[in-house]
Structure formats: C-alpha cells, structure tokens
Amino acid sequence: MSQIVLLRALHWSSSIATALRRTTSVHRLHQYQNHYSYSTLSTSSNEILVRENNTIDTVDVRAPSFPESVKEGSIRLLKKVGDKVSADETIAEIETDKTALNINAPQAGTIEIFLVADGDNVTTNAHIAKLNTSNDVKPISENKKDSSIEKIDAEKVKHTLDESIDKVNIEQTKEKSSTSFISSKPSHILTSVTGSKLDTSAPQNLTTSTKQQVSEARSETRVKMSKMRIRIAERLKQAQNTCAMLTTFNEIDMSNIVEFRKKYADQFFKRHKIKLGFMSAFIKASACALVDNPIVNAIIDENEIVYRHYIDISVAVASSKGLVVPVLRNVEKMNYADIERAINEFGEKAKNNSLAIEDMDGGTFTISNGGVFGSLFGTPIINPPQSAILGMHGIFDRPVTSNGKVIALT
Incomplete structure (x- = not known):
C-alpha cells in the first residue's frame, strides 16, 4: 500500500512542477516543490510502517x-x-x-x-x-483493491494544489479547470464508444431444421493426460519391449478358501476388528511360494542375477487417478491380520489420494486382482524390474467332473 501512496504523491508533485514552470520565479518553484514533498502527505507514515512491518x-x-x-x-x-x-x-x-x-x-x-x-x-x-x-x-490482491487511503490523500493534495496556484497568480492555470490534468485521449475513446450503435434486436427464431441440426451435432472433448497416466503407459510399454513375458492360465478350486472364510470371518473380525478377505490368502500363499522359489523373487541387473532375501509384494489398487501399486514389505513375516490391515490402509489412502511415493517404491512381486471387474482371464503385464506377476480373476460356480461325477465347484 505504501508504494501506491508514494506513486500518487509523485503524480501530483509532477503536476505542481508543470504548473509552476510557467512562472518566472525559480525560487517559488523550489519553494512549492519542497512544500509538497512526500513528507507532507496526509497519510500517516506510522500506518505505512505498520503495513510494511506486518510482512514479518x-x-x-x-x-x-x-x-x-x-x-x-x-x-x-x-x-x-x-x-x-x-x-x-x-x-x-x-x-x-x-x-x-x-x-x-x-x-x-x-x-x-x-x-x-x-x-x-x-x-x-x-x-x-x-x-x-x-x-x-x-492479502496482496486485496491490498491492491484497497484504495481508500489513496483517494483521501489525492483529494487533499489536489485541494492544496489549487490554493497554492491561486496564491502565485498563475493566469493560465486559473483559466483551466481542475480537469486539465486529465488527458483528452480518454474522451475521444468515450466519444467513439458512445457513438457506436449495437444491434440489440432480438435474435431470429431458429427454424425446426436448424434446431435439429444443432441437436444432432457431434462433439469431442480433449482432456490432458496426467503425469501418472503418461508414466503408467510408458512403463507398461517398456515392459512389453524389454521383458520376454510368458503367461500361463490355471483354474483352481476355491471351495476350501470360501469355506474357510465363512467359518472364521466372524471370529476374525471380533478379534482383529477387520474383515477377512480373499486377498490375504493369495498374498500369504505367494510369499510361501517365493520363499520356495527364490529365482522368481530375483531380478536381472545387466549380467547378474540379484537374489532378494526379503519379499515385498506390490498390490495393484485402482484409484481415481489411475492404477497405483503400494508395496507390502516383509510379507514373509506377516500373518493374515497384518496383511488385511495393511491392504485396508492402502485402500483408504488410494481413495483419498494420500499415498506417499515411499509407499510404492520397490517391490519384488506383484499381485493384480482383475476379478473386481468380473473378468474371467487376463494377461497382466510385469512391473519392471520385477520378474513375475500374479493375476487373479473372478470366482464363478461351474460344473466339473470329479471321480467320474459332475459336481458344482466354486
């Protein structure tokens, strides 16, 4: 605000100097310039200092x-x-x-x-x-709009200016009104604007055929891709170009796991205050399989195979901004309750878009659950530099043969 007041002071001081140059008295000129210096402005300097000190x-x-x-x-x-x-x-x-x-x-x-x-x-x-x-x-934007101090000071300076000009008997200034300080260009602009005529007549009614054409018009919407989606596309394409991927399909009998969940779901919730799902069973089974097959948990680094003696499983989770893959660390040391609790925490973070980058760094193996979309089969893409990924899909009741008999299995 102090800068705006000082700029206004400069404007009126320069106007004083212009008027006083028309007199022959150089002494009078310096006298009035000194009289209307910045220090004599009506705005309190303490108020300006308070505003400046508030930046602390x-x-x-x-x-x-x-x-x-x-x-x-x-x-x-x-x-x-x-x-x-x-x-x-x-x-x-x-x-x-x-x-x-x-x-x-x-x-x-x-x-x-x-x-x-x-x-x-x-x-x-x-x-x-x-x-x-x-x-x-x-805020700064409001300070720029706050011109109350600016207007008060400008009026006082202008009033003092008019009295001083009368005292020095400047004839040319007397003949001119106070509007002489305003440029004539804005008036020309206003005249041209005033003289222009706008067509304010009501628009003509659209014909039936025109309305039909408008209603049947096809449109397109372009939405800029987010950095996350661009990066996901780049990494997936990189995996396809650099990894020799092989996908195998297997059907498994889920009857035992479904029965296990039904039997212990209530006890599990009462004890751990969290629901028992199917994902924890697959994560725990994957951890056991990776311990027995360390080559699947390893990665290739140039001409070397790096065996990781820990199991960090990445779990693909869909969010509003794309697919995110938080990592469950040291899964080989976790029980079912630990796994379910970690999955729920990551799910809440994904919904709230509060997943940290550290939550998704690393990972030695990935599990992707396409079953939530009702898919039957799929070909998941490896998440580099990992060596394998498990894709889970829908659970369906179907008839199968067992010991020569047709039975219904899940």
Missing part, C-alpha cells in the same frame, strides 16, 4: 521433498488468493508420475500470494505460496 508475519509454503526417483510434478491449486486456511489444510496438490502429493498450510492464516500458476511443473522444496498469519493484514 508471512510464512513461506514449500513443496515437499521428493524421493530420488521423482524429479518434478505438476501442481494443481486448490485454494485462491485471499482464502483463509487452517493449519495442515491442503492448499495445493502436486501430481507426479507415481502419486499425488498434498501441500498443506504450515500454520493458520490467509493466502497472500501464489508463486506458481496452476499446471506449472515444480521441483522438490520449491516455493509455492506465501501465507499471512496476521489477522490485520489483507
């Missing part, structure tokens, strides 16, 4: 630290300048090629200014916004 209450809002595997992300602003936010409230979101990162307000306050635009690419720890934690100071 401004807090910087930065982007979070990215892991080494992430270089940048696209930012989406969720708030506007002038919005009041509470501590830890999300004001923006950074979308990377793996997940979305929330930017939260470090303190309660008012958003003073955004230092980035919506859709910009930002890097780790980048400056995002400035948050004003003072209750008295308005």
